[in-house]
Amino acid sequence: MKILISELSPLPLDVKERFSNAGIEVDYLDDMESFDPSLYDVIYGRIPIALHPYNAFTNLKFIQLSLAGYDSMPIQKWLSDGKLISNAKGVFSAPIAEMTVMHILMAIKLQPEFAAQQKAHVWKRHEVREMGFLKILFLGTGSIAAETALRLKPFGLLLIGLNTNGREVEPFNVTGKMSEVHEYLRSADIVINTLPYSPETHHLMNEAFFETLKSGAIIANVGRGKTVDEVALLKALRSDQISFAYLDVFESEPLDANSPLWDHPKVMITPHNSNSGQLTKERNYTNFINNIQHYLAGEPLENQL
Structure with a gap:
């Protein structure tokens, strides 16, 4: 299983180490000049459709959103395609x-x-x-x-x-x-x-x-x-x-x-800034690691849509 981390900002080193320690093979969008979208089973963050169209992610099975809101995303399309989707409810x-x-x-x-x-x-x-x-x-x-x-x-x-x-x-x-x-x-x-x-x-x-x-x-x-x-x-x-x-x-x-x-x-x-806090990213990453473990075990995901 391969995971693409498609966050808006680079992940800190200690978080990358947590993914590694959890036995998760991860690629980071900010580290790559180009990538093959068909390689990835899981995406954390946003689907980078500016780089590749959604249908190019042919093996995608699970999307972990890093946001609680998803009204700007075609969630129903993804769900109807059989994708598992979880959001960041409670993080912010x-x-x-x-x-x-x-x-x-x-x-x-x-x-x-x-x-x-x-x-x-x-x-x-x-x-x-x-x-x-x-x-x-x-x-x-x-x-x-x-x-x-x-x-x-x-x-x-x-x-x-x-x-x-x-x-x-x-x-x-x-x-x-x-x-x-x-x-x-x-x-x-x-x-x-x-x-x-x-x-x-x-x-x-x-x-x-x-x-x-x-x-x-x-x-x-x-x-x-x-x-x-x-x-x-x-x-x-x-x-x-x-x-x-x-x-x-x-x-x-x-x-x-x-x-x-x-x-x-x-x-x-306030400029859409009320969700800012020093602990939000930590909660998001912890939520994702927990959900990956649930996913691998065939268990229900936290905050599954």
Whole structure:
């Protein structure tokens, strides 16, 4: 069995040694000027279709994605061709959760206003809310939402999570169906979107969504950019229907330099950067090595699609 490591950045030496110690024969795309795609049974990372078309990988059996999201890839085609596919679910959840919690706290405690006052040398006090007893609504109850909710739970918030069928998921206090989202919006103080992109979630957060939302609510989007109608979002910000928005993902990336979101005083932006952490690559490589061992033993894969 041969494996092609097709990562966006070179693997560190200690990780290469781990693959070697695990008895895995590996080629690294960054080490080769050219390669024969028909040689590989397994790919880690992305299929390098810029170098060879997908159908040139004639012996490919298992694809280990190094990302959690896969809406930009022809996953259904690969699955219908009989490929085993596993993603990086959970690998990036902790840093995304930490970044989200930080921005929610900053919004509740009016840190953008205080930062602006400091810059202008203005001494002005404000009424600031406590976190306890606020209602926080999560769109999605997957690993990112669950890790975020876990970190927010000690503040005493009511944690509500919506998923496809309303199934109970820890650590949410209440769970409901996504089809009933508008019923929950009316009382939500904070909305955190962690949903993946699909035709069903396209512009889910639209004008009707924001109009239904409790006035003065805070939103955070760490799911997918195309789930939010940015024109409708700007309208809701201008009317004070939304008091603050933390945005890590956008309809088009990178965000256009002329977008009014950049300079909006009630918006905080990170450049699709919330998933960054010093432990994410280690979790990804460990996940892959574990899955290779499962694959060789004929066992179910972790995070198999």
